[in-house]
Amino acid sequence: MKTSLFYGPRDIRIEETSDAEPGPGQVLVEVTAVGICGSDLHTYLLGNVGGVAANDPLTLGHEAAGVVLAVGDGVEHLKVGQRVAIDPATPCGVCERCEAGEQHLCLKLEFMGLFPYHGAMRERMVHPAHCCIPVPDSVTDIGAAMLEPLGVALHGSRLANIKIGEDVAILGCGAIGLFLIRLARLAGARHIFATDKHPWRLALAESYGADQIINVSETDPIAEVMRITNKRGVDVAIEAAWVESTANQCAEMARYGGRVVIVGIPGEDEMSFKASVVRRKELDIKYSRRMKNTYPAAISLATTGQVDTDRMATHQFTLEQTREGFETASTYADGVVRAIILPNKR
Numbered sequence: 586m587k588t589s590l591f592y593g594p595r596d597i598r599i600e601e602t603s604d605a606e607p608g609p610g611q612v613l614v615e616v617t618a619v620g621i622c623g624s625d626l627h628t629y630l631l632g633n634v635g636g637v638a639a640n641d642p643l644t645l646g647h648e649a650a651g652v653v654l655a656v657g658d659g660v661e662h663l664k665v666g667q668r669v670a671i672d673p674a675t676p677c678g679v680c681e682r683c684e685a686g687e688q689h690l691c692l693k694l695e696f697m698g699l700f701p702y703h704g705a706m707r708e709r710m711v712h713p714a715h716c717c718i719p720v721p722d723s724v725t726d727i728g729a730a731m732l733e734p735l736g737v738a739l740h741g742s743r744l745a746n747i748k749i750g751e752d753v754a755i756l757g758c759g760a761i762g763l764f765l766i767r768l769a770r771l772a773g774a775r776h777i778f779a780t781d782k783h784p785w786r787l788a789l790a791e792s793y794g795a796d797q798i799i800n801v802s803e804t805d806p807i808a809e810v811m812r813i814t815n816k817r818g819v820d821v822a823i824e825a826a827w828v829e830s831t832a833n834q835c836a837e838m839a840r841y842g843g844r845v846v847i848v849g850i851p852g853e854d855e856m857s858f859k860a861s862v863v864r865r866k867e868l869d870i871k872y873s874r875r876m877k878n879t880y881p882a883a884i885s886l887a888t889t890g891q892v893d894t895d896r897m898a899t900h901q902f903t904l905e906q907t908r909e910g911f912e913t914a915s916t917y918a919d920g921v922v923r924a925i926i927l928p929n930k931r
Contacts, residue, residue: 620648650729749773757826770794
């Protein structure tokens with residue numbers, strides 16, 4: 586079968602690899618759609634993400650959907666031909682955090698596309714059956730893949746604990762930022778500030794529910810937020826970019842006693858806050874890791890039309906065009922928001 590392999594920064598090759606058979610508790614999945622996430626771009630551009638380097642050829646991609654082709658022994662809740670969203674994280678189920686109900690913090694977590702675990706940018710893959718979530722026919726293949734970033738946004742939104750009537754700032758209007766904007770609107774936020782440097786992403790942000798649009802290439806986002814809020818600041822500031830200057834921007838924008846949630850991943854695996862600001866304001870700062878049991882809620886939001894999971898998937902590529910997809914996403918070319926790889930377009 587054809588497989589996309591990452592060899593080093595900006596070096597992706599399509600190669601023939603061997604198929605695998607599903608073992609007990611596993612399924613063989615034909616991959617239909619894979620999103621190129623910001624963390625994939627970290628690996629593509631820098632060779633690592635979050636301090637984890639890809640030391641051997643690696644298949645990237647963790648926002649994925651597919652169709653079950655075969656089931657292993659003991660698999661009863663899935664059948665051949667069933668469409669599924671693929672949860673990229675496989676927790677051990679027995680460590681301290683798993684037993685505490687925090688599988689996303691599993692001490693032995695295996696995560697697709699994070700070395701040494703191969704991801705979904707290939708024609709077929711074997712995956713644990715309990716990590717494959719059936720999706721209804723009303724959810725498209727691309728929509729099923731986008732349930733993963735929606736789940737990440739849901740977890741971040743829950744950590745933010747947005748209340749009716751609160752002011753919220755979302756910094757970064759990629760896919761997860763756009764989902765966060767929509768979730769803030771559904772949560773009853775009063776004013777939603779959206780910041781980005783790309784006009785087409787800000788236009789989408791407005792359509793997803795933001796009512797205060799700030800182009801950081803033209804306007805100081807901190808000054809603008811403080812001006813509009815009469816120097817009070819926002820109740821909640823959520824970072825959804827690459828955590829460079831944006832983490833401190835969140836702190837500066839937040840009101841005294843406000844909340845900051847960091848969802849983005851820094852390129853250099855380091856970040857810092859201005860101590861006087863976070864101390865003086867006594868900010869509640871939380872970091873978000875992936876998602877926590879959010880697939881059921883994400884599917885409900887998608888099937889009821891409360892969140893549009895397809896519209897931000899602006900660019901589609903075949904498996905053979907994987908490198909072109911990564912270049913488009915990494916250079917923000919042609920108005921891209923989310924680039925999708927379609928290993929088996931149906």
